[in-house]
Amino acid sequence: MTTRAVVVGVGHYLPERIVPNAEFEKSLDTTDEWIRSRSGIERRHFAAEGETTSHLAVAAAKRALDDAGLTPDHIDAIVVATSTPDLTFPSAATMVQAQLGMTRGFAFDIQAVCAGFIYALGNANALIMAGQAERVLVIGAETFSRIMDWTDRSTCVLFGDGAGAIVLEARSGTGNSDDRGILSVDLNSDGRHRDILYVDGGVSTQTVGHLRMEGREVFRHAVEKLAATSSAALEKVGLTKADVDWIVPHQANIRIIRGTAKKLEIPMEKVVVTVQDHGNTSAASIPLALSVGKQQGKIREGDLVVTEAIGGGLAWGAVALRW
Ligand code: UT7
Numbered sequence: 001m002t003t004r005a006v007v008v009g010v011g012h013y014l015p016e017r018i019v020p021n022a023e024f025e026k027s028l029d030t031t032d033e034w035i036r037s038r039s040g041i042e043r044r045h046f047a048a049e050g051e052t053t054s055h056l057a058v059a060a061a062k063r064a065l066d067d068a069g070l071t072p073d074h075i076d077a078i079v080v081a082t083s084t085p086d087l088t089f090p091s092a093a094t095m096v097q098a099q100l101g102m103t104r105g106f107a108f109d110i111q112a113v114c115a116g117f118i119y120a121l122g123n124a125n126a127l128i129m130a131g132q133a134e135r136v137l138v139i140g141a142e143t144f145s146r147i148m149d150w151t152d153r154s155t156c157v158l159f160g161d162g163a164g165a166i167v168l169e170a171r172s173g174t175g176n177s178d179d180r181g182i183l184s185v186d187l188n189s190d191g192r193h194r195d196i197l198y199v200d201g202g203v204s205t206q207t208v209g210h211l212r213m214e215g216r217e218v219f220r221h222a223v224e225k226l227a228a229t230s231s232a233a234l235e236k237v238g239l240t241k242a243d244v245d246w247i248v249p250h251q252a253n254i255r256i257i258r259g260t261a262k263k264l265e266i267p268m269e270k271v272v273v274t275v276q277d278h279g280n281t282s283a284a285s286i287p288l289a290l291s292v293g294k295q296q297g298k299i300r301e302g303d304l305v306v307t308e309a310i311g312g313g314l315a316w317g318a319v320a321l322r323w
Helices: 032-039 053-068 092-099 113-129 191-196 215-236 254-264 282-295
Strands: 002-013 017-020 043-046 077-081 106-110 135-143 161-173 181-189 197-199 211-213 246-249 304-311 315-322
Touching: 002 053, 002 113, 002 181, 002 282, 032 254, 043 161, 053 092, 053 135, 053 161, 053 282, 077 092, 077 113, 092 106, 092 135, 106 113, 113 135, 113 161, 113 181, 113 282, 113 304, 113 315, 135 282, 161 181, 161 282, 181 215, 191 197, 191 215, 215 254, 215 304, 215 315, 246 254, 246 282, 282 304
Parallel strands: 077 106, 077 135, 246 304
Antiparallel strands: 002 161, 017 043, 135 161, 181 315, 197 211, 304 315
16 A cells, blocks of 8 residues: 555646747737747736736635635645745745635745656655645646747747646555556756856845746757656656656647657657647646646546646656546
């Protein structure tokens, strides 16, 4: 017998305002065609003035709790993956805790940029396996529109705002790969690559800063590292690509998503794709895709899901789980 962290609820929230690619043609030397063909993005959502990361996170969390048939009283811990918290401190997670009316348990943020939700899943899984929490609300929430340089066409057309959440619950399993729940976690980082994706400001420099990216360089690392970490997650639990029902990738670029699937020799019919509608929402992209994938009737109980992401750091990783 072993303890497994099983997904019992999922939900997402997107801000009301939808911005199609054509809107950028008004202010930048770009086209809908360029953005679509180079990234696969067609539109993204931007948060309204005054709408912050914790607001998005709370809306997604409420939907995940409803989906699980639970109330905030049932939750022992909240983990929020974000690089765009409302304030330097307290954590977005404690703000979510308060807004949900939850007066017990504990809450904290995780910062691993676009790989944040993978790191959050790894940490939530460890808390459950260690018996420190029975139910954990794991949220990815971002307002990347707040760190865009609107004069930089190579970055500002790529990102969007949103939030997704899941509820993980401790259940007993047999310890083999037929169990529902998180089966393996593979985490990696390499800080030598900080200059290809970063924000040129921060608390210690008394600025907010803007996102800077050498897209071509990030792209070069992405396919290889995402395929390797996905394979590593499968190997850890004795599974192969033939066992995979769904790949739920970080949604940064359709060409990266296709390239990774090809390298893994997994057909695109088994890949959940939302990048066209959401753009790159950093740590929110995977829980958004999980939620949409379930809503669309794709991801079902018992399916083997591999989810993978890479982002600033570089930090990357994958989780294999049975839904
Ligand atoms: O979530 C974190 C991880 N991030 C990623 O995974 C992003 C990884 N990178 C990418 O997705 C792609 O590299 C981009 C979508 C950012 C760019 O696509 P690319 O095919 O690598 O294009 P590129 O950077 O090589 O640029 C090609 C050309 C350049 O012009 P020159 O130098 O060839 O004359 C750019 O200046 O496209 C130009 N360009 C644009 N043209 C029209 C860059 N941005 C734009 C734009 N509109 N918005």
